Amino acid sequence: MPAILPAGTRAPEFRLPVTPDKQLSLGDLRGKPVILAFYPADWSPVCGDQMALYNEVLPEFQRFGAEILGISVDGAWCHAAFAKARHLRFPLLADFEPKGRVAVEYGAYRSKDGVAERALFVIGKDGVIAWSYCSPITVNPGADGILEALESLPK
Protein backbone atom coordinates (compact mmCIF):
# COMPACT_ATOMS: atom_id res chain seq x y z
CA MET A 1 0.00 0.00 0.00
CA PRO A 2 1.35 3.46 -0.76
CA ALA A 3 1.82 6.02 1.97
CA ILE A 4 -1.23 8.25 1.95
CA LEU A 5 -0.94 11.83 3.17
CA PRO A 6 -0.96 11.81 6.98
CA ALA A 7 -2.80 14.02 9.45
CA GLY A 8 -1.28 17.47 9.78
CA THR A 9 -0.62 17.84 6.03
CA ARG A 10 -2.32 20.64 4.11
CA ALA A 11 -4.88 18.99 1.83
CA PRO A 12 -3.82 19.46 -1.82
CA GLU A 13 -6.23 21.69 -3.74
CA PHE A 14 -8.08 20.17 -6.70
CA ARG A 15 -10.76 21.06 -9.19
CA LEU A 16 -12.64 18.16 -10.77
CA PRO A 17 -15.83 17.51 -12.71
CA VAL A 18 -18.72 16.70 -10.38
CA THR A 19 -21.24 16.37 -13.22
CA PRO A 20 -20.60 16.32 -16.97
CA ASP A 21 -20.90 20.13 -17.03
CA LYS A 22 -19.95 21.29 -13.53
CA GLN A 23 -16.72 21.39 -11.56
CA LEU A 24 -16.06 21.48 -7.84
CA SER A 25 -12.90 22.54 -6.05
CA LEU A 26 -11.84 21.81 -2.52
CA GLY A 27 -11.58 25.56 -1.93
CA ASP A 28 -15.33 25.87 -2.65
CA LEU A 29 -15.94 24.02 0.62
CA ARG A 30 -13.48 25.91 2.82
CA GLY A 31 -14.98 26.62 6.23
CA LYS A 32 -16.62 23.20 6.43
CA PRO A 33 -15.13 19.84 7.35
CA VAL A 34 -14.71 17.76 4.20
CA ILE A 35 -14.69 13.99 3.96
CA LEU A 36 -12.78 12.85 0.90
CA ALA A 37 -13.46 9.19 0.13
CA PHE A 38 -11.32 7.68 -2.61
CA TYR A 39 -12.59 4.35 -3.92
CA PRO A 40 -11.53 2.05 -6.74
CA ALA A 41 -14.57 2.05 -9.00
CA ASP A 42 -18.28 2.65 -9.45
CA TRP A 43 -20.54 -0.39 -9.67
CA SER A 44 -18.94 -2.69 -7.14
CA PRO A 45 -21.20 -5.73 -6.96
CA VAL A 46 -22.18 -5.66 -3.29
CA CYS A 47 -25.08 -4.20 -1.39
CA GLY A 48 -24.00 -1.48 0.83
CA ASP A 49 -20.86 -0.82 -1.03
CA GLN A 50 -18.87 2.04 0.38
CA MET A 51 -20.80 4.82 -1.36
CA ALA A 52 -24.21 3.31 -0.58
CA LEU A 53 -23.22 3.13 3.07
CA TYR A 54 -22.17 6.79 3.15
CA ASN A 55 -25.48 7.64 1.52
CA GLU A 56 -27.27 6.06 4.50
CA VAL A 57 -24.98 7.70 7.04
CA LEU A 58 -25.26 11.13 5.39
CA PRO A 59 -27.47 12.61 8.14
CA GLU A 60 -24.77 11.70 10.68
CA PHE A 61 -22.11 13.49 8.64
CA GLN A 62 -24.38 16.50 8.26
CA ARG A 63 -24.72 16.80 12.03
CA PHE A 64 -21.09 17.89 11.95
CA GLY A 65 -21.74 20.29 9.05
CA ALA A 66 -19.45 18.09 6.97
CA GLU A 67 -19.54 17.59 3.21
CA ILE A 68 -18.64 14.20 1.78
CA LEU A 69 -17.11 13.78 -1.66
CA GLY A 70 -16.64 10.40 -3.31
CA ILE A 71 -13.76 10.29 -5.77
CA SER A 72 -12.65 7.66 -8.28
CA VAL A 73 -11.09 7.54 -11.73
CA ASP A 74 -14.47 6.90 -13.35
CA GLY A 75 -15.70 9.56 -15.75
CA ALA A 76 -18.48 12.04 -15.00
CA TRP A 77 -21.08 10.20 -17.10
CA CYS A 78 -20.29 6.94 -15.35
CA HIS A 79 -20.64 8.67 -11.98
CA ALA A 80 -23.95 10.19 -13.09
CA ALA A 81 -25.37 6.77 -13.99
CA PHE A 82 -24.01 5.19 -10.81
CA ALA A 83 -25.35 7.97 -8.57
CA LYS A 84 -28.75 7.71 -10.24
CA ALA A 85 -28.93 3.93 -9.88
CA ARG A 86 -27.94 4.01 -6.20
CA HIS A 87 -29.87 7.19 -5.35
CA LEU A 88 -26.69 8.82 -4.05
CA ARG A 89 -27.25 12.22 -2.50
CA PHE A 90 -23.69 13.51 -2.38
CA PRO A 91 -21.20 14.46 -5.12
CA LEU A 92 -18.90 12.02 -6.89
CA LEU A 93 -15.77 13.55 -8.39
CA ALA A 94 -14.22 12.27 -11.61
CA ASP A 95 -10.44 12.00 -11.21
CA PHE A 96 -10.41 11.08 -14.87
CA GLU A 97 -8.18 13.49 -16.80
CA PRO A 98 -5.30 13.36 -16.25
CA LYS A 99 -6.27 10.01 -14.84
CA GLY A 100 -5.84 9.65 -11.09
CA ARG A 101 -3.85 12.85 -10.66
CA VAL A 102 -5.61 13.89 -7.48
CA ALA A 103 -5.32 10.36 -6.09
CA VAL A 104 -1.58 10.51 -6.78
CA GLU A 105 -1.30 13.82 -4.91
CA TYR A 106 -3.00 12.27 -1.87
CA GLY A 107 -0.80 9.17 -2.10
CA ALA A 108 -3.89 7.11 -2.84
CA TYR A 109 -3.28 5.80 -6.36
CA ARG A 110 -2.59 2.15 -7.22
CA SER A 111 -0.59 2.42 -10.41
CA LYS A 112 -0.56 -1.38 -10.74
CA ASP A 113 -4.35 -1.43 -11.11
CA GLY A 114 -4.92 2.07 -12.40
CA VAL A 115 -7.50 2.90 -9.72
CA ALA A 116 -7.67 4.79 -6.44
CA GLU A 117 -7.17 3.07 -3.11
CA ARG A 118 -9.96 2.90 -0.55
CA ALA A 119 -8.48 5.90 1.23
CA LEU A 120 -10.34 8.25 3.53
CA PHE A 121 -9.40 11.80 4.48
CA VAL A 122 -11.15 14.07 6.94
CA ILE A 123 -10.10 17.64 6.22
CA GLY A 124 -10.74 20.31 8.86
CA LYS A 125 -12.25 23.76 8.26
CA ASP A 126 -8.68 25.08 7.99
CA GLY A 127 -7.92 22.87 4.99
CA VAL A 128 -5.54 20.63 6.93
CA ILE A 129 -5.93 16.84 6.95
CA ALA A 130 -7.14 15.87 10.43
CA TRP A 131 -7.33 12.12 9.84
CA SER A 132 -6.54 9.70 7.07
CA TYR A 133 -6.91 5.97 6.63
CA CYS A 134 -6.18 3.51 3.86
CA SER A 135 -8.17 0.29 3.89
CA PRO A 136 -7.18 -2.93 2.14
CA ILE A 137 -8.70 -2.60 -1.35
CA THR A 138 -11.15 -5.45 -0.81
CA VAL A 139 -12.40 -4.15 2.55
CA ASN A 140 -14.99 -1.40 2.72
CA PRO A 141 -13.69 0.75 5.60
CA GLY A 142 -17.15 1.65 6.90
CA ALA A 143 -17.97 4.99 8.50
CA ASP A 144 -16.88 4.57 12.11
CA GLY A 145 -13.41 6.07 11.60
CA ILE A 146 -14.85 9.08 9.78
CA LEU A 147 -17.36 9.75 12.57
CA GLU A 148 -14.68 9.49 15.24
CA ALA A 149 -12.48 11.91 13.29
CA LEU A 150 -15.33 14.39 12.87
CA GLU A 151 -16.03 14.18 16.58
CA SER A 152 -12.41 15.03 17.43
CA LEU A 153 -12.28 18.11 15.17
CA PRO A 154 -11.94 21.40 17.04
CA LYS A 155 -15.39 22.96 17.28
Next chain:
Amino acid sequence: MSKLKVPVGPDDHVQGDPAAACTLVEYGDYECPYCGLVHPTVKRVQKHFGKRLRFVFRHFPLTQMHPFAEPAAETAEFAGAHKKFWEMHDLLYENQDRLDLALLPVLAEQLKLSVSDLGNALIQGTYRARVRADFAGGVRSGVNGTPTLFINGERYDGAPEYQELVDGIDEALASSVR
Protein backbone atom coordinates in the same frame (compact mmCIF):
# COMPACT_ATOMS: atom_id res chain seq x y z
CA MET B 1 -9.84 -3.59 13.08
CA SER B 2 -13.45 -2.69 13.73
CA LYS B 3 -14.99 -3.93 16.94
CA LEU B 4 -18.56 -4.29 18.06
CA LYS B 5 -19.25 -1.14 20.08
CA VAL B 6 -22.69 -2.09 21.36
CA PRO B 7 -22.45 -5.21 23.54
CA VAL B 8 -25.11 -7.87 23.27
CA GLY B 9 -27.81 -6.94 25.77
CA PRO B 10 -31.31 -7.75 26.94
CA ASP B 11 -32.88 -5.84 24.02
CA ASP B 12 -31.18 -8.02 21.45
CA HIS B 13 -32.74 -10.88 19.55
CA VAL B 14 -30.68 -13.87 20.59
CA GLN B 15 -30.78 -17.50 19.51
CA GLY B 16 -28.87 -20.23 21.30
CA ASP B 17 -27.29 -20.73 24.68
CA PRO B 18 -26.75 -17.41 26.55
CA ALA B 19 -23.60 -18.95 28.05
CA ALA B 20 -22.15 -19.99 24.67
CA ALA B 21 -18.42 -19.46 24.29
CA CYS B 22 -18.91 -17.78 20.93
CA THR B 23 -21.31 -15.07 19.82
CA LEU B 24 -22.03 -14.38 16.17
CA VAL B 25 -23.69 -11.03 15.51
CA GLU B 26 -25.16 -10.25 12.11
CA TYR B 27 -26.12 -6.80 10.91
CA GLY B 28 -28.52 -7.47 8.08
CA ASP B 29 -31.13 -6.09 5.72
CA TYR B 30 -34.18 -8.16 4.75
CA GLU B 31 -34.07 -6.94 1.16
CA CYS B 32 -30.35 -7.49 0.61
CA PRO B 33 -29.79 -10.54 -1.61
CA TYR B 34 -26.41 -11.24 0.03
CA CYS B 35 -28.15 -11.41 3.42
CA GLY B 36 -30.66 -13.73 1.82
CA LEU B 37 -27.79 -15.97 0.78
CA VAL B 38 -26.15 -15.92 4.20
CA HIS B 39 -29.39 -16.77 6.02
CA PRO B 40 -29.29 -20.55 5.33
CA THR B 41 -25.52 -20.50 5.85
CA VAL B 42 -25.95 -19.10 9.36
CA LYS B 43 -28.52 -21.81 10.08
CA ARG B 44 -26.03 -24.50 9.08
CA VAL B 45 -23.33 -22.87 11.17
CA GLN B 46 -25.69 -22.74 14.17
CA LYS B 47 -26.50 -26.41 13.72
CA HIS B 48 -22.82 -27.30 13.48
CA PHE B 49 -21.83 -25.53 16.72
CA GLY B 50 -24.98 -26.20 18.75
CA LYS B 51 -24.64 -24.96 22.33
CA ARG B 52 -21.23 -23.45 21.70
CA LEU B 53 -22.69 -20.62 19.59
CA ARG B 54 -25.29 -17.96 20.14
CA PHE B 55 -26.56 -15.86 17.27
CA VAL B 56 -27.73 -12.25 17.40
CA PHE B 57 -29.46 -10.39 14.58
CA ARG B 58 -29.48 -6.60 14.34
CA HIS B 59 -31.05 -4.40 11.69
CA PHE B 60 -29.05 -2.51 9.11
CA PRO B 61 -31.56 -1.56 6.41
CA LEU B 62 -30.07 0.27 3.43
CA THR B 63 -33.20 2.29 2.89
CA GLN B 64 -32.02 4.34 -0.08
CA MET B 65 -31.35 1.21 -2.08
CA HIS B 66 -34.00 -1.10 -0.64
CA PRO B 67 -37.42 0.51 -0.26
CA PHE B 68 -38.91 -2.43 1.68
CA ALA B 69 -35.99 -3.07 4.03
CA GLU B 70 -37.16 -0.65 6.70
CA PRO B 71 -40.83 -1.77 6.86
CA ALA B 72 -39.60 -5.38 6.80
CA ALA B 73 -37.32 -4.69 9.78
CA GLU B 74 -40.18 -2.97 11.62
CA THR B 75 -42.40 -5.95 10.85
CA ALA B 76 -39.83 -8.28 12.41
CA GLU B 77 -39.79 -6.03 15.49
CA PHE B 78 -43.58 -6.05 15.60
CA ALA B 79 -43.49 -9.84 15.56
CA GLY B 80 -40.76 -9.68 18.22
CA ALA B 81 -43.07 -7.70 20.48
CA HIS B 82 -45.34 -10.74 20.26
CA LYS B 83 -42.47 -13.17 20.89
CA LYS B 84 -42.28 -14.20 17.25
CA PHE B 85 -39.21 -12.33 16.05
CA TRP B 86 -37.33 -15.37 14.76
CA GLU B 87 -40.36 -16.85 13.03
CA MET B 88 -40.84 -13.58 11.14
CA HIS B 89 -37.10 -13.26 10.52
CA ASP B 90 -37.09 -16.66 8.82
CA LEU B 91 -40.25 -15.95 6.84
CA LEU B 92 -38.86 -12.63 5.57
CA TYR B 93 -35.70 -14.25 4.25
CA GLU B 94 -37.46 -17.33 2.92
CA ASN B 95 -39.83 -15.06 0.94
CA GLN B 96 -37.28 -12.44 0.01
CA ASP B 97 -37.81 -12.83 -3.72
CA ARG B 98 -41.33 -11.49 -3.36
CA LEU B 99 -40.74 -8.97 -0.58
CA ASP B 100 -42.91 -5.88 -0.87
CA LEU B 101 -45.43 -4.02 1.29
CA ALA B 102 -48.21 -6.45 0.39
CA LEU B 103 -46.22 -9.44 1.64
CA LEU B 104 -45.84 -8.11 5.20
CA PRO B 105 -49.49 -8.57 6.29
CA VAL B 106 -49.52 -11.97 4.59
CA LEU B 107 -46.61 -13.10 6.74
CA ALA B 108 -48.17 -11.57 9.85
CA GLU B 109 -51.33 -13.55 9.19
CA GLN B 110 -49.29 -16.71 8.73
CA LEU B 111 -47.94 -16.18 12.26
CA LYS B 112 -51.44 -15.43 13.59
CA LEU B 113 -50.53 -11.82 14.32
CA SER B 114 -53.03 -9.01 13.97
CA VAL B 115 -52.77 -7.51 10.49
CA SER B 116 -54.42 -4.27 11.56
CA ASP B 117 -52.05 -3.89 14.52
CA LEU B 118 -49.13 -4.39 12.14
CA GLY B 119 -50.55 -1.75 9.79
CA ASN B 120 -50.87 0.72 12.63
CA ALA B 121 -47.38 0.00 13.90
CA LEU B 122 -45.91 0.59 10.44
CA ILE B 123 -47.87 3.80 9.89
CA GLN B 124 -47.08 5.16 13.33
CA GLY B 125 -43.46 4.04 13.16
CA THR B 126 -43.76 2.27 16.50
CA TYR B 127 -40.56 0.29 15.92
CA ARG B 128 -38.67 2.80 13.80
CA ALA B 129 -36.55 4.09 16.69
CA ARG B 130 -35.57 0.54 17.56
CA VAL B 131 -34.44 -0.17 13.99
CA ARG B 132 -32.61 3.19 13.81
CA ALA B 133 -30.80 2.41 17.07
CA ASP B 134 -29.55 -0.88 15.62
CA PHE B 135 -28.41 0.97 12.50
CA ALA B 136 -26.62 3.73 14.42
CA GLY B 137 -24.83 1.23 16.65
CA GLY B 138 -23.81 -0.69 13.54
CA VAL B 139 -22.29 2.37 11.90
CA ARG B 140 -20.28 3.04 15.08
CA SER B 141 -19.05 -0.53 15.05
CA GLY B 142 -17.77 -0.31 11.49
CA VAL B 143 -20.60 -2.15 9.78
CA ASN B 144 -19.69 -1.55 6.16
CA GLY B 145 -22.56 -3.08 4.25
CA THR B 146 -24.76 -6.08 4.57
CA PRO B 147 -24.38 -8.64 5.82
CA THR B 148 -21.66 -7.65 8.30
CA LEU B 149 -20.77 -10.31 10.85
CA PHE B 150 -18.96 -10.03 14.16
CA ILE B 151 -17.40 -13.07 15.84
CA ASN B 152 -16.90 -12.47 19.55
CA GLY B 153 -16.97 -8.74 18.95
CA GLU B 154 -14.48 -8.62 16.06
CA ARG B 155 -15.66 -7.71 12.59
CA TYR B 156 -15.37 -10.72 10.32
CA ASP B 157 -14.01 -9.66 6.94
CA GLY B 158 -13.80 -13.14 5.42
CA ALA B 159 -16.17 -14.63 2.90
CA PRO B 160 -19.70 -15.21 4.22
CA GLU B 161 -19.47 -18.89 3.26
CA TYR B 162 -20.08 -21.93 5.44
CA GLN B 163 -16.53 -23.29 5.72
CA GLU B 164 -14.90 -19.87 6.17
CA LEU B 165 -17.38 -18.99 8.91
CA VAL B 166 -16.88 -22.32 10.67
CA ASP B 167 -13.11 -21.76 10.54
CA GLY B 168 -13.49 -18.22 11.89
CA ILE B 169 -15.67 -19.41 14.77
CA ASP B 170 -13.35 -22.35 15.51
CA GLU B 171 -10.53 -19.85 15.80
CA ALA B 172 -12.53 -17.70 18.21
CA LEU B 173 -13.45 -20.76 20.29
CA ALA B 174 -9.82 -21.86 20.43
CA SER B 175 -8.65 -18.45 21.63
CA SER B 176 -11.44 -18.20 24.20
CA VAL B 177 -10.29 -21.33 26.08
CA ARG B 178 -6.67 -20.21 26.08
